[in-house]
Amino acid sequence: MRKYLLDGHTHTLACGHGYSTLTELVQGAVAANLEMMCMTEHAPGIPGAPGAMFFSNYRIIPREIMGVKLLLGIESNILDTQGNLDVPKRALEKNRLDIISASLHEYCIPPTNKKDHTEAVMAAMNHSYVDFICHLGNPSYPIDIKAVVAEAKKTNTMIEINNGSIFIRWGSLENCVEIAKECVAQEVPMIVGSDAHYHTDVGRFPYVDKIMDLAQVPDELIVNLDCKRLTDYLKAKGRKLFANPRETADDLFKD
Numbered sequence: 001m002r003k004y005l006l007d008g009h010t011h012t013l014a015c016g017h018g019y020s021t022l023t024e025l026v027q028g029a030v031a032a033n034l035e036m037m038c039m040t041e042h043a044p045g046i047p048g049a050p051g052a053m054f055f056s057n058y059r060i061i062p063r064e065i066m067g068v069k070l071l072l073g074i075e076s077n078i079l080d081t082q083g084n085l086d087v088p089k090r091a092l093e094k095n096r097l098d099i100i101s102a103s104l105h106e107y108c109i110p111p112t113n114k115k116d117h118t119e120a121v122m123a124a125m126n127h128s129y130v131d132f133i134c135h136l137g138n139p140s141y142p143i144d145i146k147a148v149v150a151e152a153k154k155t156n157t158m159i160e161i162n163n164g165s166i167f168i169r170w171g172s173l174e175n176c177v178e179i180a181k182e183c184v185a186q187e188v189p190m191i192v193g194s195d196a197h198y199h200t201d202v203g204r205f206p207y208v209d210k211i212m213d214l215a216q217v218p219d220e221l222i223v224n225l226d227c228k229r230l231t232d233y234l235k236a237k238g239r240k241l242f243a244n245p246r247e248t249a250d251d252l253f254k255d
């Protein structure tokens, strides 16, 4: 088993269908010996998901809890073949999201055909603020894998390999292996996510690790093996990682 140091994709109970608090997720990260965890809450398009205020208020959450560095972001929904997304404008404009993913979910874009799914994903990659696309192995949404990976390369977008897909989105395994192989062929970095909706899944990637073996993925293409690779990528996009407003407030009282 590779030594995964970060989890790129988790959910709290705030999404309406998750069962752990943020603090519990961090406890899960500690138990899995992670250095870093991304909390990527579902965007408003998913029934029961939080609204814009939830994402705008991330600044009050410490970016390190129990020794685990935190990146707070959003799993946005791809809404149409033009690649429109439901990322709340205010959170985006105020640069309050550390990491932004985009996904095809049935509540927001019902499956149609391979051409449409491919177009939708490729269009979403063209938003400069989208960092990675989630669970592309989902058999409900067949895609042109070669074309999608090529667009990821062109747009500097990471591809997620999702551990939860293997037991939630049945039929994903073969697609995930094919996607990983194509990422190797085109040298596109992959980010690994548990997609945990319960804290005991945080940082646990048994299925992904097998997929990486099957696709013979070199370590250099797995972002989770070196946290700096992810933070460098996000900083280059202008994200204010680990900003703490309390420190700025402390400055007010310096003589």
Ligand SMILES: [Zn+2]
Binding pocket: 075, 103, 105, 134, 135
């Ligand atoms: Zn998802």
Ligand SMILES: [Zn+2]
Binding pocket: 009, 011, 075, 195
């Ligand atoms: Zn998710």
